[in-house]
Amino acid sequence: MCNEPFLINGIGSIRCPTLRDIRRLTYLQFCFYLNMLSASTEDYAKLCVPETESRNHQEGNTKSLYGLLLYENPQLLLGILHFFLSDSIEFDRDTSSFLTFSQDREGNKHFNGHIGSDNFNLFCDAVLCIMGIQKSEDREPKFKNKHAAKLYEKLKNNPLSKKKKQDADYSLDNMVRKFCTHNKSGINILNVWDMTYYQFISMFGEYQNARQCDFNDMMAANTFSYKKSSDYKPLDYMRNTDA
Incomplete structure (x- = not known):
């Protein structure tokens, strides 16, 4: 929840960007960076490397x-490293890696670590973790019979099932608009931009939970909707929404 950079041993200080940083970069570019961090080598090679060169890789x-x-x-x-690192970086030709340095108040540089082929996956996982994003794992489900397995493969290979359509109600700009219009924490359209991405997503989840709990309280106070008193849980607001 803190907005200070996290020092990862051997790598450097990774920061969670604020909404202001994302606005300056553009949200589409931000999503593209996240997709690159969660992509596999094979996926990137298929999408971005020409077929004539793919065999050479x-x-x-x-x-x-x-x-x-x-x-x-x-x-x-370079864009990814500059966006998610608070350290200054220098390229080392001898090791083909990027060295990270922090600077103290006197202007002295201190070596923090490096990012190269040996730890780039660790860097990607650390960024996704700090952003509160879980890296998807492709795990094949277990089936009771062959018919269920064939049906799963048929649905999996269906091009219509692969299309992902984002719900417009949960686009980032609309989430910011709704959160700033109705909340009890004093966050408004003028100061929301200094929240980190993780802080905003986490607070928006709590905001949704609080709205539902307020509705439940109103229903319990004004109607007889609850057949059993045990159905009404006034402390449900304290439920951990991240769990």
């Missing part, structure tokens, strides 16, 4: 996602 440093980004799209890699 089976050897050397480009076998890793870091290698593909470094040699195929260094501007994208």
